[in-house]
Structure formats: C-alpha cells, structure tokens
Amino acid sequence: MAIRATWKFNGQQKTILGSGHRLWCLLFGPFYYLFKGMFLWSILSLITINGLWIGFPLYNRTIVLRHFHKKGWVQE
Numbered sequence: 001m002a003i004r005a006t007w008k009f010n011g012q013q014k015t016i017l018g019s020g021h022r023l024w025c026l027l028f029g030p031f032y033y034l035f036k037g038m039f040l041w042s043i044l045s046l047i048t049i050n051g052l053w054i055g056f057p058l059y060n061r062t063i064v065l066r067h068f069h070k071k072g073w074v075q076e
Helices: 020-028 030-036 040-045 060-070
Strands: 003-007 013-017 073-075
Touching: 013 060, 013 073, 020 030, 020 060, 030 040, 060 073
Parallel strands: none
Antiparallel strands: 003 013, 003 073
C-alpha cells in the first residue's frame, strides 16, 4: 500500500512511502534516507550501524511520515 501526499503550498503530489519501504530501509540503511532527502536520519542511521539493524526499519513509517508532515506535506 503506497502512501501519497500533497504539498499544501502548490498542490504537488508525491508518493512518500512505497509498499516495501521497510525492506528498502533494512537493505540500504543510510542511502535510503539520503534518497528521501532526510540527511539527519541518514547520518544517525550510519552512526548507529543502520539503527541497530532492526530499529529503523520497524519505525520507518513513523519516521518518514513525521518528516514529510513537518515539511508541509499532507497525507491523502
């Protein structure tokens, strides 16, 4: 199930989470967060060796949704 969001400033739509987001986070760790534009989470994931390997993938949905919500994206 993909989660789409709309940027409230100009109406741009974007898929912020795909169906396999936990797998991608587990496999690619810091690079996954860099691809999403979440630089602080990328550094934190790198320092903690991918979030102690299982922590970040388990909470990935909450981390990503909160990040995009703070940036002004509204979930559909």
